[in-house]
Amino acid sequence: MKRLEQKVAIVTGSARGIGRGIVEKFVSEGARVVVADILEDAARETAEALKARGAEAIAVPVDVTSKESVDEMVEQTVRHFSRVDILVNNAGWDKVEPFIDNDVAVWDRIIRINLYGTLFGCKAVLPHMIEQGYGKIVNIGSDAGRVGSTGEAVYSATKGGVIAFTKTLAREMARHHINVNCVSPGPADTPLFAEVGSYNPKIRDALIRAIPFRRLALPEDLANAVAFLASDEAAYITGQTLSVSGGLTMC
Secondary structure (H helix, E strand, O other): OOOOOOOEEEEEOOOOHHHHHHHHHHHHOOOEEEEEEOOHHHHHHHHHHHHHOOOOEEEEEOOOOOHHHHHHHHHHHHHHHOOOOEEEEOOOOOOOOOHHHOOHHHHHHHHHHHHHHHHHHHHHHHHHHHHHOOEEEEEEOOOHHHHOOOOOHHHHHHHHHHHHHHHHHHHHHHHHOEEEEEEEEOOEOOHHHHHHHOOOOOHHHHHHHHOOOOOOEOHHHHHHHHHHHHOHHHOOOOOOEEEEOOOOOOO
């Protein structure tokens, strides 16, 4: 039997990059998925590609910086599938530059997407999971939130917040049989990394040299870890942060 057979999973930011890798892995494990993204056309394209493989998938537009939008995403999921079993808070954004050069508007955008987006997602799904007596939440953090990262001060702060929030929520939700964990990627070969790297063309090669495996993470590297934590194989694991960084960080 597949590990996520008939489970209903919402993955934010899943039209491309790591998120798309996660929904592709989830459907291969039998899940029914919600491709949730602010990029509506790309979300529909991803959902159609999954359905062409025989999967049950719907595309739902969402702006994770808006509580109302996130609430509607969850309600639409429940209307369509009658339940929600898994939430992956994957949507994220960054701009790499020294903190002294950061504009406050950039802080706000990073905080709203990375931290508030995670808070809103959890707040929306938890009543449904508590009623079911079952649920899996996987928050996508970053090793920048564990060890810091030059040029990513506010991003690191938000991801450190996600990690701390994950631990506290795991404690609060354990009595409801809801697992809450965090996957922390290192540098990954994604459209977001390409956008970040456009500010500093040398950053890609420098990071590859620093990673013991001498390559960036691929979306499937992260998706495999997320799928494990979203499955009942991880039923006794909660409040944990798993780094998937090719050995760049070992802590």
